[in-house]
Amino acid sequence: MDAIYYILGIIFILGLGIGSFLNVVLFRMTTEKKFWNGRSECMSCHHTLEWYELIPLFSYIIQRGRCRECEVKLSLQYPLVELLTAILFTGFAYLYIPDLISLYTFTPIQYIRGLIIYILITQLIIVFVYDLQYQLISVIQLRAIQILGLIYFCLEYYQTRIMPDSLITALLSAGIVLFLYIITKKQGIGWGDVELFAGLGLFIPLMWFVPFFFGSFLIGMIWGIIVMLMNRNSSLKQKIAFGPSIILSFVIIYTLIQVQLVPSTNIWYYWIIYNISK
Numbered sequence: 001m002d003a004i005y006y007i008l009g010i011i012f013i014l015g016l017g018i019g020s021f022l023n024v025v026l027f028r029m030t031t032e033k034k035f036w037n038g039r040s041e042c043m044s045c046h047h048t049l050e051w052y053e054l055i056p057l058f059s060y061i062i063q064r065g066r067c068r069e070c071e072v073k074l075s076l077q078y079p080l081v082e083l084l085t086a087i088l089f090t091g092f093a094y095l096y097i098p099d100l101i102s103l104y105t106f107t108p109i110q111y112i113r114g115l116i117i118y119i120l121i122t123q124l125i126i127v128f129v130y131d132l133q134y135q136l137i138s139v140i141q142l143r144a145i146q147i148l149g150l151i152y153f154c155l156e157y158y159q160t161r162i163m164p165d166s167l168i169t170a171l172l173s174a175g176i177v178l179f180l181y182i183i184t185k186k187q188g189i190g191w192g193d194v195e196l197f198a199g200l201g202l203f204i205p206l207m208w209f210v211p212f213f214f215g216s217f218l219i220g221m222i223w224g225i226i227v228m229l230m231n232r233n234s235s236l237k238q239k240i241a242f243g244p245s246i247i248l249s250f251v252i253i254y255t256l257i258q259v260q261l262v263p264s265t266n267i268w269y270y271w272i273i274y275n276i277s278k
C-alpha cells in the first residue's frame with residue numbers, strides 16, 4: 001500500500017481530535033466560558049468526563065450516545081462535527097498532497113497555503129454549526145476568515161506577480177449581497193453573510209465566481225424548501241441561516257478548483273468531463 005495512505009490515516013485521526021476541540025469551542029461560545037479553563041463535564045449531571053469519555057467519535061459509539069452517569073442523550077452534533085472535520089482534513093490532504101515525495105519538494109509557500117486552508121476549515125465548521133443553531137455568525141470567525149483570505153491572496157500575488165482576480169470575486173459577491181441586504185431591509189440576508197462573502201471570495205478565482213455565488217443561492221433555496229416542507233404543520237415562521245449555504249457552495253467549488261489543479265491523481269474528473277463533452 002502506498003505510504004500516502006498512512007499519512008491520510010494520521011490526518012483523519014488528527015481531524016477527529018481537532019473536531020472534538022471545535023465542539024468544545026462551540027459549546028463554550030454559547031455559555032461564555034473561557035475554553036481553556038476547566039475540564040469537560042456532562043451538561044446534565046455535571047460529572048467530570050474521564051479521558052476515555054473524551055475520545056472523539058469512539059466514546060460516543062461505545063456509550064451509545066448517552067452519558068455514562070445519568071444516561072441523558074448526548075447531542076448528535078458532537079460525533080458529526082468530529083467526523084466532518086476529519087473528512088474535510090483528509091479530503092483536502094488527498095487533493096493537496098499527490099504523493100509522499102511531493103511533501104519534501106513543497107516550497108514554504110505551499111506549506112503555508114496548506115496551513116491556511118486547514119485553519120479555514122476549522123473556522124468554517126464553527127460558522128456552519130453556530131449559524132445553523134443561532135442564525136448568527138461570530139465576528140471572531142469573520143475576521144479570522146478575512147485575514148486568512150488576505151494572506152492567501154498575498155501568497156498568490158507573491159508567487160505569480162499578477163494581481164489575483166479573486167479580489168474581484170470578493171468585491172462582486174459582497175457587493176451584490178450588500179445591495180440585497182439593503183433593499184430587503186435586513187430580512188433574510190444578514191450583515192454576517194456580506195462579510196462572509198468578502199472573506200471567502202478571496203479564495204475563489206473570478207472564473208469560478210458564477211458557480212460559487214449562484215451556487216450559494218441555489219443551495220439556500222433548496223435548503224429553504226426542505227425546512228419549509230419539514231415544518232409544514234407548525235405555524236411558526238422558520239428563520240433560515242444563509243451562512244451554511246455559502247459555506248457548502250464554497251467547499252464544493254474550492255474542491256473542484258483543487259481537483260483541476262492535480263489532474264494526475266484525478267483521472268475520474270477527466271472521465272466525467274470527457275463523457276459530458278462527448
Ligand SMILES: [Zn+2]
Binds near residue numbers: 044067072
Ligand atoms: Zn450526565
